[in-house]
Amino acid sequence: MSEPQQPQHPDLRESTWRTLLDWSARRSAAVGTRELLLHELEDRVLFSASPAAVLPTIDPSLIAEQTVIQPAESTDTLLDSGVAPDSAPVQSTASTNSEESTTSDLAGARRLELVFIDGHVADQQQLLDDLQRELPDRQLAVHVLDADRDGVDQITETLANYSDVSAIHIVAHGDDGATQLGSTWLSTASFDRHAAAIGTWQYALTDDADLLFYGCDLAATDAGVSLLNSISLLTGADTAASEDATGAAILGGDWVLEFQTGSIESNTLFSLGLQSEWLHLLQTETFQNGVASYNGTLDLVLDPNAPDTVNGGRPFTSMQIGDNGTQGVLRFDGLVGGGTGQIPIGSTVQNVELTLDVVNNINVGETITLHRITTSWDQNSTWNSMGNGIQIGSETHGTPDLVFTVTDSAPGQIVLSGTGLRSTVQRWVNGESNFGWLLTTSNGQVLELRTAEDGTTALRPQLAVEYVTFTPLINTAEQRVNQDIAPVQSTFARPLDGTVAEDTDRGSHSAVAIAPNGHYVVVWSELNASWGVYAQEFNSLGIAVDLAFQVNQTAVGDQYWASVAMADDGSFVITWTSVDQDGTGANVYARRFGANGSAGNEVRINTTTGGTQESSSIAMDSAGNYVIAWQGNGPGDSYGIFYRRFNSSGVALDGAERLANTSTTFGQGDVAVSLSDSGQFALLWDDDLGAHVRRFDFANGNGIDASQVLLQNDITAGNGDVAIDDAGNYVAVWRTYDGGDGSSRGIWMRRFDAGSGTLGTATNVTDTTANMQTSPSIEMDANGNYLVVWEGNGPGDTAGVFGKKFLANGTPLTPEFRLNVTTTGTQEMVSAALLDLNNFVAVWSGAGSDDSNGVFLRQFGSATPPSSSFLFSTSGDVSGSTTPGLADWTKGDILRFGEPNYSLGFNSTDGTIQFYGTADAAVDGNIANIDGMHFVTHDILLGGNTASAIQLKAGDIIFSYADDETLGGVFPIGKVDVAVFRPLAPGNYSVGNIFLLLDDVHAIADPDVAGLNDIRSITLVEHDTLIGDTVVKAGDFLFSRNGGAEDDNVYWFQTTDVGIGTTDGNVELLIDGADVGITKKVVGLELI
Structure with a gap:
C-alpha cells in the first residue's frame, strides 16, 4: 500500500504527520482521496427539537466493562490473555439494510470485530440482545462506553488489549461533523486533542480493517468528511458513516452508511428485526422533541413510544394548539453544557430565533403566546386550561415571553424572536432549569405545527441561538x-x-x-x-x-x-x-x-x-x-x-x-x-x-x-x-x-x-x-x-x-x-x-x-492564575541530589520545581523537584540534552491563516535540543530547530508525540550562520505584552543563541509562518546584553 498523502489540515502539519506516521507508527494504508477540509464555525448553535426518548435504566455492570459475544457453540475465548486470537480477514459484500450473508475465503476463519456502544444511546439492552444472535463467521466483542468518561480514551485503552481486529463498529449519537463518545465530542474542532490517541488504534487493526460509525449526519458536511478522512489517515482503516439520519425508519432514519473511504468489507451490524423495532434515532440528545399537545384530561404525547392515540396507533406528525382549548409545550433539552453543540454555562446570549413550520389551519390575526414554564412539567399529568394564567396543571409559567400575531394565512415557516425569548434562554444559560415554553393561541383559533415525527426533520421546531463566551479574569494586585x-x-x-x-x-x-x-x-x-x-x-x-x-x-x-x-x-x-x-x-x-x-x-x-x-x-x-x-x-x-x-x-x-x-x-x-x-x-x-x-x-x-x-x-x-x-x-x-x-x-x-x-x-x-x-x-x-x-x-x-x-x-x-x-x-x-x-x-x-x-x-476574577512553579532541565546528568523530591535525573529530563514548601528569594529558596517527563526516549540512543524550554499555558494558533499553521495547546512543552538528533531513526531534528512535546493525555507527560514547530530560526536571523548556533533558551509570547517601549505580539518568540559574541543578547522572532520548510518571520535584536550589563550567556528565558 502507498503512503497516505499529507492532509491540508492546520492542526496536522507535515511535521506532525511525519512524527505520527514514521516515528510513532510507521504504518501506511490505502485510503480515499477526498481532500481534508476544515472550517472554523462561528458561535451560533442551531438547536432542533427532534425526538430522543429518555434513557432507560442500564445494568451498571455493562458500563465501561467488556461484554464478549460469540456463537453459543464456539469454544473460543477472548481476552483470557488480554490478546485476541489470530483471525484471518474475510472478504464479503457490504450489507446495509439486508441480513448479512458472509462468504469466507478460508473455511473456519472468523473475523474479530469490536463494537462500542456509547452510554448515551437509548435502549442499549435492546441493541445488546440483538448482538447475541448467532453470527457464524464473526466474533464480536461488545463494550458500552461510560457516559461520564472520555470515550476516545476508553476506546484507546480497550484496543490496547487487542490485535488483528478486522472491524470496529461505533454506535453513538451524531450530528453534522461530530459524534458523541462518552463525555467528549469527537469533531474537527477536537480532533487535534485526540489525534495522538487515535493514531495508536492502528496497532490493534488488520491491514484492511474497517471503522464504521453509526450516527446521524456525521458525514453530512465537509467538516464530517474531513474528520473521517483524518481518522482513516491516522489508523490506516477504511471508514464509513452516515450522511443522514440513522435509526428507525418511522422517524426518518435508516442504517445505510452512505459515505465510505476505501473498500468496506464488513456487514451491517444489526438485524432487520432490530432495525424495525428499535424506535430511536442516533441523533444527539441536545436535539430532543418536547412538544406535546394537551386537551382536557387527554394526554397526546408526541413520542414514537407513546401509547395508541386517536390517529390509528401511529405517533402524531403534527400538533394542534387551540383546538377545544388545547395547549402545547415546546421544550429544547440539553442546550447548555460543556459538550459540542452546547452553549457554555455563563455565555452571553445575543440573539434567539424560534422557527415553527405551520401545516394548515392558520388564521390571519391569530395570536400566538409563548410563556416560560418555571416548574417541571409532567406529560402524564392532567393539564387544565389556562385558568387564571398562573397554573397549567401543576406547572407554573411566567409572564409571556413573546406575543406574536399571524399576518399571513399561507402555510409555511414562522420565525419568532424577541427579548423575552432571549431572556429565557439567557436564564437557562445562567443555570436556571429549562422547562420549555407553553404555547397558546387566541380564543377559538387553531394552529397546527409540524413536528419531527413525519420524517421531515428539516421542518421540526428549531431554536437558533447566537452567543458569546467570556474569558474569566485573574485576581491581580493594585x-x-x-x-x-x-x-x-x-x-x-x-x-x-x-x-x-x-x-x-x-x-x-x-x-x-x-x-x-x-x-x-x-x-x-x-x-x-x-x-x-x-x-x-x-x-x-x-x-x-x-x-x-x-x-x-x-x-x-x-x-x-x-x-x-x-x-x-x-x-x-x-x-x-x-x-x-x-x-x-x-x-x-x-x-x-x-x-x-x-x-x-x-x-x-x-x-x-x-x-x-x-x-x-x-x-x-x-x-x-x-x-x-x-x-x-x-x-x-x-x-x-x-x-x-x-x-x-x-x-x-x-x-x-x-x-x-x-x-x-x-x-x-x-x-x-x-x-x-x-x-x-x-x-x-x-x-x-x-x-x-x-x-x-x-x-x-x-x-x-x-x-x-x-x-x-x-x-x-x-x-x-x-x-x-x-x-x-x-x-x-x-x-x-x-x-x-x-x-x-x-x-x-x-x-x-x-x-x-x-x-x-x-x-x-x-x-x-x-x-x-x-x-x-x-x-x-x-x-x-x-x-x-x-x-x-x-x-x-x-x-x-x-x-x-x-x-x-x-x-x-x-x-x-x-x-x-x-x-x-x-x-x-x-x-x-x-x-x-x-x-x-x-x-x-x-x-x-x-x-x-x-x-x-x-x-x-475566577480564573486560576499561572502556576507558582517552573520547569527546568540541567546541562548534565545529576545523581545524589539532596533537594527534596528527586535525587537523580538526566540532562534530557524535564523537571518541575515548586510545591510543597515552594519559595524564592536570596538565601531563602526552597521547594521540591519532581520528574515531569523526558526527551531521552524519543531520540536514537535514548540520550538527549535539552537546551531551551517553555510550558504553553493557553491555546494559541501560530502561522495565522496559512496552510502550515499549527495550533498549540495548553499543556504543550516547547523545547530545543543542544545537539542534532534523530527521532525513531527517520525524523531529524536539529539544535537550531524548535520542537513541541504534546502529551498523549492532558497532564500525563510519560508518553506523547513530538513535532517540529520552528525550522532553523538562525537561517532567518542570519543566513551566514544558519545551522551553526543552537537555540539556548526559548519562550513563547502568549499574550500581547509591552516590554519597555516595544509591544511583542502573541505568537512571537523570544530566544537566545549559543556561541559567538551574541550569546548574551535576547532576540525577538516575529512569527509569520511555522513548520518544516515553511518557518518564516522577522528576527530583531530586542535586548543587547552589553547595554544592560549582561556579560554571560543567556541560558534561561521566560516572559512574565
Whole structure:
C-alpha cells in the first residue's frame, strides 16, 4: 500500500504527520482521496427539537466493562490473555439494510470485530440482545462506553488489549461533523486533542480493517468528511458513516452508511428485526422533541413510544394548539453544557430565533403566546386550561415571553424572536432549569405545527441561538495605569477647574470598558502643559498589550472628562469634552477604535455649537451600536440633557441632538447612559429638583417613558448612574446629602420593572453610613445581577473606593468590600467594567504605589492564575541530589520545581523537584540534552491563516535540543530547530508525540550562520505584552543563541509562518546584553 498523502489540515502539519506516521507508527494504508477540509464555525448553535426518548435504566455492570459475544457453540475465548486470537480477514459484500450473508475465503476463519456502544444511546439492552444472535463467521466483542468518561480514551485503552481486529463498529449519537463518545465530542474542532490517541488504534487493526460509525449526519458536511478522512489517515482503516439520519425508519432514519473511504468489507451490524423495532434515532440528545399537545384530561404525547392515540396507533406528525382549548409545550433539552453543540454555562446570549413550520389551519390575526414554564412539567399529568394564567396543571409559567400575531394565512415557516425569548434562554444559560415554553393561541383559533415525527426533520421546531463566551479574569494586585508621572492623572468625568470640587464631581461611571475575551481599555485625563485624554489596553491577565496612547488628535485647548464603551468584538469608542478646540467653547468629541488596533478620526458629536456642550457619557451594545449623551445648550433647552444615536460603523442615526428631559425649569447635568442589547437605553441626570431617569427606544430614538421619572425629590440627590437589562428592567443609583442613613452623604438605589413601575422603595447601598459615601457607579451582567462601586469612608479606609454585589432581585450578595490596596492618601472617582459578579475590573484615581496622583486598576476574577512553579532541565546528568523530591535525573529530563514548601528569594529558596517527563526516549540512543524550554499555558494558533499553521495547546512543552538528533531513526531534528512535546493525555507527560514547530530560526536571523548556533533558551509570547517601549505580539518568540559574541543578547522572532520548510518571520535584536550589563550567556528565558 502507498503512503497516505499529507492532509491540508492546520492542526496536522507535515511535521506532525511525519512524527505520527514514521516515528510513532510507521504504518501506511490505502485510503480515499477526498481532500481534508476544515472550517472554523462561528458561535451560533442551531438547536432542533427532534425526538430522543429518555434513557432507560442500564445494568451498571455493562458500563465501561467488556461484554464478549460469540456463537453459543464456539469454544473460543477472548481476552483470557488480554490478546485476541489470530483471525484471518474475510472478504464479503457490504450489507446495509439486508441480513448479512458472509462468504469466507478460508473455511473456519472468523473475523474479530469490536463494537462500542456509547452510554448515551437509548435502549442499549435492546441493541445488546440483538448482538447475541448467532453470527457464524464473526466474533464480536461488545463494550458500552461510560457516559461520564472520555470515550476516545476508553476506546484507546480497550484496543490496547487487542490485535488483528478486522472491524470496529461505533454506535453513538451524531450530528453534522461530530459524534458523541462518552463525555467528549469527537469533531474537527477536537480532533487535534485526540489525534495522538487515535493514531495508536492502528496497532490493534488488520491491514484492511474497517471503522464504521453509526450516527446521524456525521458525514453530512465537509467538516464530517474531513474528520473521517483524518481518522482513516491516522489508523490506516477504511471508514464509513452516515450522511443522514440513522435509526428507525418511522422517524426518518435508516442504517445505510452512505459515505465510505476505501473498500468496506464488513456487514451491517444489526438485524432487520432490530432495525424495525428499535424506535430511536442516533441523533444527539441536545436535539430532543418536547412538544406535546394537551386537551382536557387527554394526554397526546408526541413520542414514537407513546401509547395508541386517536390517529390509528401511529405517533402524531403534527400538533394542534387551540383546538377545544388545547395547549402545547415546546421544550429544547440539553442546550447548555460543556459538550459540542452546547452553549457554555455563563455565555452571553445575543440573539434567539424560534422557527415553527405551520401545516394548515392558520388564521390571519391569530395570536400566538409563548410563556416560560418555571416548574417541571409532567406529560402524564392532567393539564387544565389556562385558568387564571398562573397554573397549567401543576406547572407554573411566567409572564409571556413573546406575543406574536399571524399576518399571513399561507402555510409555511414562522420565525419568532424577541427579548423575552432571549431572556429565557439567557436564564437557562445562567443555570436556571429549562422547562420549555407553553404555547397558546387566541380564543377559538387553531394552529397546527409540524413536528419531527413525519420524517421531515428539516421542518421540526428549531431554536437558533447566537452567543458569546467570556474569558474569566485573574485576581491581580493594585497596579498603576498611567506610564508617565504627570502633575495630575484622573478618571474624573465632571468639571474640576483644576481641582476636585467635592460638591459637584461624580467621578466617572465609565472610565473602563471590557469585552467578553477579558480585553479591556482604561481612559483618563492627564494634565501636562494642558489637559489631554489618554487610554491603555489590557488583557485578562492584567497585562498591558500596547503603549498608552493619546486619544485626542487636536491638542489646542484642553481635552478631558473621558468616557469609554466597548463592543463584544473588542472595538471601542471614547468620548470627551474639548474646550476652545474650534473657537466655539466647550464641545463633545468622540473617536472610534477597531479591535485590530485601527483608529478613526475624532469627530464632534454635538451639532449645536452655541453655548456649552460638555460632560459626555457613552453606552454601547454588544454589536457596537452606541449612544452618547451630554449636558448643555441645544434644541429646546439652554442647559438640558441631549443625546445622539450611532450605529456600529459610527454613522449617526440622528441628524442632530435630541432633548431627553421633559422639564426645562432647572438646569440639568451629571448625565449617565446605559444601553441594552434589546434596544432600550436609559438616561439618568439631576437638577435642582432632584435625580431623574427616563428610558428610550434605540430603534427610533423616541422616549419609552412619556416623561422623566423622579427618583428623589431633593436638591442634593444626584451624581448618579443607571444600568438597564434586556427585559427593560433597570436600576438607578445616586448620592444624596443627609439621606436618612446618618451620613453626610449616602448612596441610594431604586429598582424599576420594564413598565417603569418601582420595585420597592429607595434603599441604602452601603453598610458603612458614618461620614461620606458618594459618586456611585453601577455595572450589570447579562443576568441582571449588578455591582455598585463608590468612594468615601468604609472598611479599612476613610477615603477609599468600595464595592458591593447584588442579585437581580436587589438582594445583597456580599457585604461592602474595599477595592484599593493603598490606604494612604485619597482614592476616588471609581468605575468598573464587569463580565459577571466574579469577574470585573475597577479603576480609580488618587494615591497609590509610585504615584501620589495617578490612575490605578485592580482585577477581580475566577480564573486560576499561572502556576507558582517552573520547569527546568540541567546541562548534565545529576545523581545524589539532596533537594527534596528527586535525587537523580538526566540532562534530557524535564523537571518541575515548586510545591510543597515552594519559595524564592536570596538565601531563602526552597521547594521540591519532581520528574515531569523526558526527551531521552524519543531520540536514537535514548540520550538527549535539552537546551531551551517553555510550558504553553493557553491555546494559541501560530502561522495565522496559512496552510502550515499549527495550533498549540495548553499543556504543550516547547523545547530545543543542544545537539542534532534523530527521532525513531527517520525524523531529524536539529539544535537550531524548535520542537513541541504534546502529551498523549492532558497532564500525563510519560508518553506523547513530538513535532517540529520552528525550522532553523538562525537561517532567518542570519543566513551566514544558519545551522551553526543552537537555540539556548526559548519562550513563547502568549499574550500581547509591552516590554519597555516595544509591544511583542502573541505568537512571537523570544530566544537566545549559543556561541559567538551574541550569546548574551535576547532576540525577538516575529512569527509569520511555522513548520518544516515553511518557518518564516522577522528576527530583531530586542535586548543587547552589553547595554544592560549582561556579560554571560543567556541560558534561561521566560516572559512574565
